Amino acid sequence: MKIKIRIRHKLVLFVLIGVLLTSGISLLYVQNMHKLYEQIVYEQTSEKLYLYSERIEDKLAAIDRMTQSIASDADIQHGLEKIKQNKNSRETYYAIRAMEEKLLSYRFFNYPIRSVAIIDYWGNDYWLGTTKDETAPAYSKQFIAMAAQKEGGSLWKGGERDSKIFTSLREIRAVKSMDFPSLGTLIVRVNASDLIESIGSNHPSSNNKLLIYEDHTPIYWNDEQWRDKPMPSSLIQNERSGERYEMITLNHHKYLSTLSTMSFTGWTLVNLVPYESLFQQAILMKKILLLLYTFILVSLVWIGLIFARSITRPLETLAFRMSKVEQGDFVTYREEPVRNGDEIGWLTNSFDKMTVSLDRLIKDNYIKQIHIKESQYEALKAKLNPHFLYNTLDSINWLARRQGQERISSMVKALGDMLRSTTSRKEMTMLQEEIQHVNNYLLIQKYRFEERLQCEINIPDELNRCYIPAIILQPIVENAIKYGIDELTGECHITISGERFGEQLDIWIADQGPGMDTHYLEQDSGDGIGLRSIHERLRLLYGEPYGIGILEGIDQGTIIRIRIPVLLKEGVSYV
Incomplete structure (x- = not known):
């Protein structure tokens, strides 16, 4: 069924479609720009975290070089050899004093070092630093065993007791002997918070959650709610797949997660940025644009209604007048004066003039048309009726047969059949009828040409x-x-x-x-x-x-x- 829609509604619908289409395109553009902005933020945040992890690694590498220098120092090596040879003697006492004085010569204040400890071959420890960190015997034995496995190499550990300390372990071996026997263990404890703050301007925002994991176990966190919580499974999947950033939801909060694996220590650095803090202004702008588009939509629809009414009202009046003229009333133009000065007003005036002309022409030509019809009727009666010719030919045919003139009879019959075919109004005919018409013509011609x-x-x-x-x-x-x-x-x-x-x-x-x-x-x-x-x-x-x-x-x-x-x-x- 065909739906009938009035012009007023068509105009409003046209304005509405235009506004919706424009708004849709604008919103799509804003949405795409927002996604592009998110992508840029993701990449910049990931790059910033990568640079931040490199700065941390540089700090740890500098401390590591210092521990290597201490472990290979000749005076410290000599002191530890004396202690190993003579556990309790006067020479051992002087060797310990010389070793402590040598440690004082290193500039530990250039690094965020909490304490430096050397454990000799017999398990005695010698401390240097702002704080003497008493370590449980079990921890000391564990550290000595882990350092021994590295055979003089460096090993970093975190989360010894809390998130404030990173520990560097290195076994001290005698460099003068070919079999490099063990002389002791060097333990350097670093204030993790001081190390993070020493990075400078690259430090993440206070709203961010900075986490460092070792084997998916947290060893540093700047928010206590992440203490003792293993790495979330979504972050583990991103780490395995190589995804450097992703938007995730943790504890009913949306975060931008960026990961970076430190090649020097093997630790995983994770930075969680709250989504609201990153895109707060963008979200506010989207809400403002949505309200603005809604206001524009309502305004344009209201303006479209007024505009449509200004166009359709004169047309409706004109349509009403046309219906009156259709009923035979040609004086409707006198009912209302035309006030519009536009094309619709001109059309209304022209229609009024046309109704006057039509009224006059109908009255003037009515009698003339009757006379013309009568003349046409008389002319039709005056035309020759073809049936008169058919009847005449039939009469000649009957007379010829009566007189025994068969040839004349057949010619007249063939001529009559040809006359009926030529005067017929049929545009198409069957081939057998056309052949019959040709045979009638040939019959007449054979009387002329004979054999x-x-x-x-x-x-x-x-x-x-x-x-x-x-x-x-x-x-x-x-x-x-x-x-x-x-x-x-x-x-x-x-x-x-x-x-x-x-x-x-x-x-x-x-x-x-x-x-x-x-x-x-x-x-x-x-x-x-x-x-x-x-x-x-x-x-x-x-x-x-x-x-x-x-x-x-x-x-x-x-x-x-x-x-x-x-x-x-x-x-x-x-x-």
Whole structure:
């Protein structure tokens, strides 16, 4: 069912669609810009964390170089060898004092070092630093064992007792002996908070959650709610897949997580930035834009209603006047004066003038039209009735048969049948009816030419019910009789045949005359009996591929080929 929408509603709908389309495109643009901004923030945050982890690694590497320098120091090596050889002696006492003085010569204040401890071969510890960190025996044995596994290499550990200390372990080995025997263990404790704060401007914001994991166990955190909590599974998956940043939800809060693995220690540095702190202004801007678009939408719809009413109200008035005129009231223009000065007002004034003119013309021409109809009726009565001719020919036929004039009777009957065919209003006729019309014409001509006129018709029975344009064969046969007489014998032999090729019907009319130019239809000559007319008629009915073709005979004469589509139903057009 067709939906009828008034012009006013169409205008409002047009404005509404325009506003919605513009707003949709704008919101899509804002959304894409917001995603682009998020992507830039993600990449910058990830890059910042990567640089931050490199700064931490640089600090730890500097401390590591210092521990290597201490472990390989000749005085410290000599002191530890004396202690190992003589556990309790005066030489051991002086060796310990010399070793402590050597430790004082190192500039520990350049690093956020909490304490430095050397544990000798016998398990005695020697401390230097702001605080002497008493370590439980179990911890000391564990540290000595872990350092021994590195065989003089460096090992960093975190989370010894809390998040405030990173511990560097290194086994001290005798460098003068080829088998590098163990002399003791060097333990350096670093204030983790001081190390983080010493990085400077690259330190993450106070709202961020900075976490450092060792084997997915936290060893540093700046928020107590993350204490003793293992690394979330989503962060573990990102670490394994190599994703450097991702938006995750933890404890019902949305965070931008960035990860960086420190190659020096193997620790994983995680920075969690609250989503609200990153995109607070962007979210506020989106809300403001949404409110602004809503306000613009409502305003434009309201303006569109006013605008539509200003256009449709005069049109509705004009439509009402037209309905009055349709009912025969031609004086409705006097009811309301036209106030619009635009095109609608001009149209209303023109309509009023038209109603006046129509009223006058109807009154003036009413009687004239009646007189014209009466004249046309009288003219029709004055026309010759074809039935009068049919009846007259029937009377002649009856009189000839009564007088025994069979030849005259057959000629008159054939002429009557031809007259009925030519005066018929049918555009299409069956092929068998057209052949019958040709036979009537040939019957009349045989009385003139007698035995000199011979015609052979070979049309398959299945083609007789095909429809062809009426009166196209008889003019061509007439043309063949006129120009197809043999110059030597004076006889005229005509052959009419037909054949179907798929959806195409070809009809040939061949004679044995002197022949004609095969390019006759392309010339401007006015000779001939309607060949061009028939050709043009077929082209108009069926299109370019169809029409008349002029061919040369096998021995002599001319073959006229008629090509039309096969029509088994009257009225089908192939144009």
